[in-house]
Amino acid sequence: MPRNRATASPLFVPRKTTRAQQRAARAEFVEARTKARRAQGPAERREHEGADPEIRPTYPVSGRPGPASARGAKLRLPKHRMTTAVAGGAYPFLAEAGLGAEGIFIGRDLHAEGSFCYDPFALYNSGRIEGFTNPNAILCGVIGMGKSALAKSIATRAVAHGYKIYVPSDPKGEWSGLAEALGGQTIALGPGLPGRLNPLDTPQRPDGVSEEDWTGEVRKRRLLLLASLAATVLKRDLLPMEHTGLSAALDLTVTDATANGTVPLLGDIARHLGTRERLDASLGNEGRIGHAADDLAHALRRLVSGDLSGMFDAPSTVTFDADAPMLSIDLSRLGSSGDDTALVLAMTCASAWMEAALADPAGGRRWVIYDEAWRIMRHLGLLERMQQQWKLSRGLGIANLLILHRLSDLLSAGDAGSRGRVLAEGLLADCSTRIIYRQEPDQVQLSMSLLGLTGVEAQAIAALTRGRGLWKVAGLSFIVQHLLHPRERQLYDTDFRLAA
Ligand SMILES: Nc1ncnc2c1ncn2[C@@H]1O[C@H](COP(=O)(O)OP(=O)(O)OP(=O)(O)O)[C@@H](O)[C@H]1O
Ligand SMILES: [Mg+2]
Known part of the structure; x- marks a missing residue:
């Protein structure tokens, strides 16, 4: 019988397999896996087993523990046959379909196990995603989780697509090397x-x-x-x-x-x-x-x-x-x-x-990147400037990226109802893309309420590892591991002083 989509599905359970047949199939699989592992070097094996913290999945290899895991072999369900199309309807929302291949490669979508590409201009123009009303993005996460590395990757890869990059203030002076490497300009x-x-x-x-x-x-x-x-x-x-x-x-x-x-x-x-x-x-x-x-x-x-x-x-x-x-303004020597x-x-x-x-x-299309923006959230004049830029973004072909440590940085702009707070909340509302890197446990509740996260998403953001973020693109949600080329890793390294 030819294998069709339905029979090829992992959900398909053959009707007439005896226990002996199942045992034989299992033994065959174990033997093949053992042979393949022996053939691998130790590094490959580590990677395969998920020992590298950069690529280790957020869930345990053995699945979630506890009775809810349904792995105790006590649950007996009647066999059921269906097509993969029906299975998709029965188990929706397990993984998003992705944003498509158009745009800048960011890394790996951990739920769909596919490449994750992103281009706010392409998404806006396609009108494919409901609620994607502007190209602006906000990125927040605790210190050292790779926020700047992600922004620098977006910048580097966007330049290859013909976009221009502007960093109006670089208080740590960490964008100058990149601007130089890309043939851009830095004003110190x-x-x-x-x-x-x-x-x-x-x-x-x-x-x-x-x-x-x-x-x-x-x-x-x-x-x-x-x-x-x-x-x-x-x-x-x-x-x-x-x-x-x-x-x-x-x-x-x-x-x-x-x-x-x-x-x-x-x-x-x-x-x-x-x-x-x-x-x-x-x-x-x-x-x-x-x-x-x-x-x-x-x-x-x-x-x-x-x-x-x-x-x-x-x-x-x-x-x-x-x-x-690229053009960056280096303010690191202001004192x-x-x-x-x-x-x-x-x-x-x-x-x-x-x-x-x-x-x-x-x-042309431009990215304006506000790195370390948490330092300026309390200053009304700068918030007003940013609000103007946000409002102009679509008309001018500019995508703004705001980088903060935590969402409560937005609340530090003023008391509830004050002009500062209204401006800061307006900035968040005008960001159709929200990228959340690891948050401290005390920030999770606030993130849930400000971003409307589900319980599972909230749980995920407290456990994210370096380079891994929850991407909320309008109504869609992804967990993405940002992947760096070795040359990028070298160029974006901000740990070298600690290492020295
Ligand atoms: N996806 C990644 N894969 C591997 N290394 C990464 C990744 N992202 C960041 N790093 C490394 O982690 C270190 C810290 O990254 P980065 O400076 O971007 O963090 P940050 O969140 O901007 O920190 P801060 O809040 O202090 O500005 C860097 O040396 C960088 O090279
Ligand atoms: Mg940084």
């Missing part, structure tokens, strides 16, 4: 370093946008930047008069720069805020700024003559190279001044500079 900022970025640079006007509209857009971006810099240093929201002062100082600075053929600088804004007469005169009959701009002038001075002087108050030493495959304010100010300036350059919708 810090005291004594030659790199300068002028966050007030005018970006290239995209095709199809009128001169007038673009001037208005650039002004809006600069005002947003100045307000968030001032609010970060002052550690409070700005008053209405301070907003007026900033816009008047910006207009004066731009007028002077245009007349002199120079570029507007933060130092010029601080100077105008400190000279009341010209500021008041520029407002005409609209009122007087008086002393209201004094705080602002002092706040901006931190970038002009304080610990960040020289980095952001001079013409940029680099121009944005739209053809480079730590106790709090994160210097880092946040630098991140604000660096991301403003980069975002302005990314505003061209004809710039």
